[in-house]
Amino acid sequence: MSKFRKSGSKETPAISTASLPDIVFMLLFFFMVTTTIRDVSLLVKVKMPTATELTKLEKKSLVSYIYVGPPQKQFVKIYGTEPRIQLNDQFAKVSDIPDYILAERASREEAEIPFMVTSLKVDEFTKMQIVGEIKMELRKAAALHINYSSRKAETVK
């Protein structure tokens, strides 16, 4: 009779999952593009201090990292609890820093070298002596542009 009479059963049809892979792929590509995979595992504990006057590190590829802090639990037996320096994936001495900087420079394009930044990720409770020595080595290696890595202070005045 009526043109609009519903035919067949009244069950709601199942939602088509044919487009599910497409949606997931879209998400996948998003994450693949935005990802920067952590390439070092931290051997030292670093709890960064807070600060308010932060600048973002724009080009991650131009940043070399120096970690300083007390060794993680599993290394305490070997290295003790005093703050240590970590370069790449191993513990290092202050005297290793110039070589590290040179190696970092060698792995970049020549035109990019003046824009390189050294990011110091130092634990809050480290004594300044070790930091002072690092800064001296960096000055000797002419890696003058540094960034004291820190967290954003939550309470803003």
Added chain:
Amino acid sequence: MRKTPEIPSASMADIAFMLLIFFITATSMDVDSGLERVLPQMPPENQEQDDTPPIKERNVFSVLLDANNRLMVEGELLRVEDLREKAKEFMMNPNNSEHLPETKPTEIPLLGNIDVTKGVISLRNDHGTQYGMYLSVQNELVAAVNELRNEFSTQKFGKKYEDLTSEQKEAIREAIPSRISEAEPKTIGGKK
């Protein structure tokens, strides 16, 4: 010709999900940020005693940090919270006080004749100072300069410092220089 059977694509979603979960867990989204500083250049080794004239006492804002994380500014103990105001007062010298730094009128493009301070902030820490304390002091000093620049640019251009063009920024930087010098740290007291 025989038709090749179609590859079932039902498991496609599962595969994609697996990859997706891998990338989600491996991602670190946090942007690295920190306090940016430029270290002074190493003096050439064969340099004789430098012949730069000594800086006058009133032009130096001395900030000392000892091994017990105490802060001494211009000979007085001070809390970190008060450092910013003190540093701003030093840099601006609003009342032309005798004890605060001299100013030198300088011709700056876009701004005209501006009294530029000759003040230098000198920061010295002990070998035993904690890094967290050192950084918060650095932060306060940088904040003082940034606030002054912001105030000055609002007054001159009606905009915040970050929103200025690069020439305007250059002018503001010249009008309010950021001279924070770090002296060689000392060990005060025998304990290392």
